[in-house]
Amino acid sequence: AQSVAQPEDQVNVAEGNPLTVKCTYSVSGNPYLFWYVQYPNRGLQFLLKYITGDNLVKGSYGFEAEFNKSQTSFHLKKPSALVSDSALYFCAVRDPDSNYQLIWGAGTKLIIKP
């Protein structure tokens, strides 16, 4: 079955340190992968996507993600965390069996401490 996993419910990082939010996937064929962010009391916002091409994808707010086909991972990264990066992050992958719909991870709460 197609699936997405975000193995960490919560990630804590000190401000200024690099951050990583993990995502692994299991889909048939070539994956279309996405990261979205949800700030408190707001809807989700698109951060970045991987469709094809360079394995390192750059997105909004200084975030990037690395696609690793052999490890079936798409981890979200940022070199230097800001307190304002504290939010809920969702990884998603297109479901090839379901008419272009997305399969969503359960979300990872990122807390950046000053």
Added chain:
Amino acid sequence: EAQVTQNPRYLITVTGKKLTVTCSQNMNHEYMSWYRQDPGLGLRQIYYSMNVEVTDKGDVPEGYKVSRKEKRNFPLILESPSPNQTSLYFCASRATAVEAGSPLHFGNGTRLTVT
């Protein structure tokens, strides 16, 4: 401003009292979708619409209805709400239906409580 607008933001109701959550987008998007968000479960899709007059069930359609009579609007209807439908609901749209690489635009959510 390009946006997806949901109303109301908060709604408290009682079991069995029909309600409608409205969703409207001003971006001429083909595709629209409803999700519910529950702690630890992420986002689960309720219904989606690939275009006007075309709707399909998502993962959790039971107890919900939708319609897409015009491109901009995609209301979510709960004919007889029950407490297990207490949740945070999001409407989303994207420019094209079949190009899943185009990003979703989300509304700010509707927090529904059914007592």
